Amino acid sequence: xxxxxxxxxxxxxxxxxxxxxxxxxxxxxxxxxxxxxxxxxxxxxxxxxxxxxxxxxxxxxxxxxxxxxxxxxxxxxxxxxxxxxxxxxxxxxxxxxxxxxxxxxxxxxxxxxxxxxxxxxxxxxxxxxxxxxxxxxxxxxxxxxxxxxxxxxxxxxxxxxxxxxxxxxxxxxxxxxxxxxxxxxxxxxxxxxxxxxxxxxxxxxxxxxxxxxxxxxxxxxxxxxxxxxxxxxxxxxxxxxxxxxxxxxxxxxxxxxxxxxxxxxxxxxxxxxxxxxxxxxxxxxxxxxxxxxxxxxxxxxxxxxxxxxxxxxxxxxxxxxxxxxxxxxxxxxxxxxxxxxxxxxxxxxxxxxxxxxxxxxxxxxxxxxxxxxxxxxxxxxxxxxxxxxxxxxxxxxxxxxxxxxxxxxxxxxxxxxxxxxxxxxxxxxxxxxxxxxxxxxxxxxxxxxxxxxxxxxx
Amino acid sequence: xxxxxxxxxxxxxxxxxxxxxxxxxxxxxxxxxxxxxxxxxxxxxxxxxxxxxxxxxxxxxxxxxxxxxxxxxxxxxxxxxxxxxxxxxxxxxxxxxxxxxxxxxxxxxxxxxxxxxxxxxxxxxxxxxxxxxxxxxxxxxxxxxxxxxxxxxxxxxxxxxxxxxx
Numbered sequence: 001x002x003x004x005x006x007x008x009x010x011x012x013x014x015x016x017x018x019x020x021x022x023x024x025x026x027x028x029x030x031x032x033x034x035x036x037x038x039x040x041x042x043x044x045x046x047x048x049x050x051x052x053x054x055x056x057x058x059x060x061x062x063x064x065x066x067x068x069x070x071x072x073x074x075x076x077x078x079x080x081x082x083x084x085x086x087x088x089x090x091x092x093x094x095x096x097x098x099x100x101x102x103x104x105x106x107x108x109x110x111x112x113x114x115x116x117x118x119x120x121x122x123x124x125x126x127x128x129x130x131x132x133x134x135x136x137x138x139x140x141x142x143x144x145x146x147x148x149x150x151x152x153x154x155x156x157x158x159x160x161x162x163x164x165x166x167x168x169x170x171x172x173x174x175x176x177x178x179x180x181x182x183x184x185x186x187x188x189x190x191x192x193x194x195x196x197x198x199x200x201x202x203x204x205x206x207x208x209x210x211x212x213x214x215x216x217x218x219x220x221x222x223x224x225x226x227x228x229x230x231x232x233x234x235x236x237x238x239x240x241x242x243x244x245x246x247x248x249x250x251x252x253x254x255x256x257x258x259x260x261x262x263x264x265x266x267x268x269x270x271x272x273x274x275x276x277x278x279x280x281x282x283x284x285x286x287x288x289x290x291x292x293x294x295x296x297x298x299x300x301x302x303x304x305x306x307x308x309x310x311x312x313x314x315x316x317x318x319x320x321x322x323x324x325x326x327x328x329x330x331x332x333x334x335x336x337x338x339x340x341x342x343x344x345x346x347x348x349x350x351x352x353x354x355x356x357x358x359x360x361x362x363x364x365x366x367x368x369x370x371x372x373x374x375x376x377x378x379x380x381x382x383x384x385x386x387x388x389x390x391x392x393x394x395x396x397x398x399x400x401x402x403x404x405x406x407x408x409x410x411x412x413x414x415x416x417x418x419x420x421x422x423x424x425x426x427x428x429x430x431x432x433x434x435x436x437x438x439x440x441x442x443x444x445x446x447x448x449x450x451x452x453x454x455x456x457x458x
Numbered sequence: 459x460x461x462x463x464x465x466x467x468x469x470x471x472x473x474x475x476x477x478x479x480x481x482x483x484x485x486x487x488x489x490x491x492x493x494x495x496x497x498x499x500x501x502x503x504x505x506x507x508x509x510x511x512x513x514x515x516x517x518x519x520x521x522x523x524x525x526x527x528x529x530x531x532x533x534x535x536x537x538x539x540x541x542x543x544x545x546x547x548x549x550x551x552x553x554x555x556x557x558x559x560x561x562x563x564x565x566x567x568x569x570x571x572x573x574x575x576x577x578x579x580x581x582x583x584x585x586x587x588x589x590x591x592x593x594x595x596x597x598x599x600x601x602x603x604x605x606x607x608x609x610x611x612x613x614x615x616x617x618x619x620x621x622x623x624x
Contacts, residue, residue, distance in 0.1 A: 008605055015612065055598040093616045100609035107602065115599045123606045130613030169569075195565040 001056065003041035003066065004103055006033060011099040018092025026092060030077055030099070038070045041106075054112040054174055061310045062110035064457040065242040068318055069105045072234045073098070075325045075440065076227065081430045083227045083332050086135045094134055097127035098231060105235055109242030114163045114173040114200075117243060121159065121207065124239055125152050128232065132224040144223025151206070151216045159203025165196030175250050198261060200247070208240035208295045211268040221288035226336050229284065230328040233291045234321035241298050245313050248305045262303040266394060270296030270401045278408045281342045283331055286408060287324070290367065293405060294320050300394055301382045308385045311458045315381055318454065319366060319374035319447060322440045326363035329437045330356055333429045346412055348421020356429070357416045359441040364409040366444050369402050374447035381451075464504060471497040484530045488523060495519040507583035 010033035017026055044058045058066070076098070084091050104123025111117040129152065133145025167173060169192040170181040182189055202213065209217040221229045248258075273293030280286035298316050301309045333356070335345035350357040366375030379402065383395050447454060474497065477490035495518045502511035581587060592600055 004602075011605075012608075053595055053598060055596075090616055090619070093612055096612060097609055097616075100605055100612075103602075103605055113599075115596065116602070119599050119602055119606065123602070123609065126606060127609040127613060130609075130616055133617060136617070191565045191569045195562065 001044070001058070003037040003044065003070075004056075004106060006037045006040055007099055007103050007106070010034075010037070011096045011103070014092050014099060015096045018090075018096075023091065026095060027077065027080065030095060031074060033099075034070050034074045034077070038067055038074075041066045041070065054176060055116050056107065056110045057112040058110050060458050061246070061314070062242075064314055065109040065238065065317075066106045068314070068321070069102060069109065069235055069238055069242075072238065072321045072325065073102050073231070075436050076231045076234065078432045078436045079230060079325070079329050079332065080227055081432055083225075083336070086137070086225055090134075094131055097131050101125075101127040101131070101231075102235065105239035105242075108239045109246065111243070111246065112175050114166065114175070114178075117247075118159065118163060120239075120243070121203075122156070124236065125156075125207075128228075128236065131228045131231070132220060134228070135225045138223075140223040141225065142223075144220045147216055147223075148220045155203050155206035155213070158199050158206075162196045162199030162201075162203060165192045165199065167196075169193035169196060179250060194258075198258065201244070201258065201261065204240060204244050204247070205265060208237055208244065208298075209292050210265050210295050210299060211272040211292065214269065214272070214292050214295075217292055218285050218288045221291070222282065222284050226284065226328060226332050229288075230325065230332075233287065233328070234324050237291065237295065238317045238321060241295075241302075241313050241317055244302055245310055248302055249307075249310060259303065262299060263394065266296050266299035266303050267397055268296075269293070269299055270398060274401045274404045278404065280408075281340075283335060283341050283343060283345070283412070286343075287327060287331075290405065290408070291320075291324070293401065294367070296401070297379060297382060297398060300386055300391075300398060303394065304386045304389045304391045306385055306389055308381070311455055312378075312381045312385055314458070315374070315447070315451065315454050316378035319378040319444065322444045322447075323363040323366040323373075323375060326359055326437050326440045326444075327367075329433055329440075330360045330363075333433055343412060343415050344419075346415045346421075347419040349416040352421065353429075356434075356437060359437050360416060361413050362441050362444060364413055366448075368406045368409045372445065372448045374444045374451070376448060377451040460504060463500070467497045467500040467504070471501070485527070488526050488530060491526070492519050492523050495523075502583075505583070506580055509583050509585050509588055511583075 010030065013033070014026065014030060017023075017029065041058070041063055044063060077095070080091075080095075084094070087094050101124050104120050104125070104127075107116055107120030108124060111120055129145055129149040132148050133142055135141035163173070166178065169190040170178045172178055172181070182193070206213040206216075221233065224232065270293055273289050273291075273296055277286050277289035277293060280289060294316075298313050301312045301316070330349075331341070334349060335341040338345050346360075349360070362373060366373035369375045369379040379398075383398060386395050471494055474490045474493040478487045478494065481487050481490060495514060499511040499514045499519075502508075502514060
């Protein structure tokens with residue numbers, strides 16, 4: 001709770017700093033505030049305000065996911081120098097919105113009540129709609145914002161209808177009461193409940209861009225300013241999956257009823273994401289489709305809902321967002337200035353900037369799931385626990401999909417290491433940029449070497 | 459009496475909602491929407507939610523609808539500028555919407571209503587009781603929604619400001 005209060009104050013402070021023109025201290029203040037919030041959340045043991053009402057519950061998984069959200073957001077903020085030229089005059093507004101959106105994310109991973117889940121999703125989304133459209137001179141950004149807003153509002157409609165039906169069947173928004181009702185009724189739960197849960201899952205699948213609710217994702221990721229795309233493909237995804245896994249592990253006894261739904265969703269999401277990604281020329285679009293594919297792998301853990309699902313999704317999301325931060329960081333440093341940033345813009349990077357090229361290669365290999373990276377263990381844990389509970393088919397499909405994904409990840413690596421690039425002067429990359437790229441790569445390998453240490457958080 | 463009112467209001471609400479979607483003229487759509495809101499307010503009153511019913515009329519039928527009308531008039535929508543969707547898209551949309559409504563009807567048809575245990579009190583929906591619930595049980599979400607509104611306002615100003623090009 002104190003973390004949420006800290007972040008709210010931080011957001012307002014950032015807006016005021018903008019008014020009084022202290023733009024130099026903006027970034028240090030934000031990073032300091034995020035650190036404070038991180039520490040407060042990590043050491044949070046009791047609920048001060050919300051204890052009785054069970055509105056927000058900061059249990060161990062919520063703390064782990066929350067700290068991850070704050071960490072990744074700090075990474076995104078470190079990437080902002082040099083990448084916010086489109087918003088020099090109103091940078092503080094975009095920063096403030098990003099912090100408010102983070103608060104929504106924290107609400108989404110710690111809710112104990114469907115009302116707070118809904119509020120969290122809205123608090124996450126509404127600043128995002130604006131951030132996506134904040135590059136106002138760019139028609140593509142405007143289009144992306146409009147698309148995201150309309151489809152997002154539509155998905156919220158499904159979510160709300162689902163919540164209303166669940167309330168109608170159980171008479172409560174409170175998670176504990178709903179689970180209790182399911183237990184006492186023992187399978188005689190009104191069918192409103194089931195359709196309500198299904199609608200709620202549809203609403204959440206939209207947020208994590210699972211196929212067939214993914215159609216907005218490529219256009220929005222492509223049209224949004226790249227810094228916002230980075231935020232969306234990491235923080236929003238983690239928050240969405242945090243909410244999903246919290247819901248499916250929420251103590252409802254009959255969740256396997258929805259196995260069919262999540263099964264189809266997972267397979268479609270992986271397959272569509274990976275196969276369409278192989279066809280993309282623009283790197284941003286390729287990363288968008290690859291993020292859809294990663295949502296598919298995480299949906300496997302949702303599908304075979306076991307006690308390990310929480311920690312499996314956490315590790316996967318951690319690995320994926322670290323790799324994403326590196327990839328988007330490199331992309332912004334190298335290729336974002338081109339009108340159509342295609343794979344050729346990475347040509348010859350290993351000559352110009354070998355260290356960065358190696359980091360990017362490690363990030364790509366982590367996304368593909370090659371050993372000694374965190375991505376390998378992310379995939380390994382999810383697949384292993386799926387096999388433990390006898391879901392063979394879905395794991396086989398996921399393995400084949402991983403092979404397909406290697407194709408387009410390797411295409412980038414080949415471009416970086418084996419193709420001749422133009423010999424123009426290498427760009428100056430800000431120091432913070434280097435910090436994010438190297439820091440994330442180091443963390444990535446550390447997790448790959450000692451994956452068990454993350455398990456202790458739960 | 460209550461049942462008759464309920465069915466009457468429901469029929470009006472559904473017909474008007476269909477009218478919103480079907481009518482070609484955007485102004486007619488908006489007017490149908492106002493009627494829908496009024497009949498839904500009637501439902502609220504049947505459920506002893508007087509305050510919500512009034513707020514629904516004032517905020518939705520009043521303020522938001524006026525905004526809608528303004529936008530419709532300013533945009534000057536007419537048939538020529540309306541983008542045409544291909545038949546394939548129309549068929550897909552109709553099929554999926556039809557299937558979805560089939561599922562909903564199928565589920566709701568066989569459902570049993572859970573028994574209502576609370577007392578039916580005509581004072582349930584008055585401001586006093588609403589405030590009590592809002593500031594006790596739902597205090598935290600109530601406060602958190604302020605962040606949502608603040609960010610919506612900041613966003614609206616950011617998007618609406620003129621000449622902020624860097």
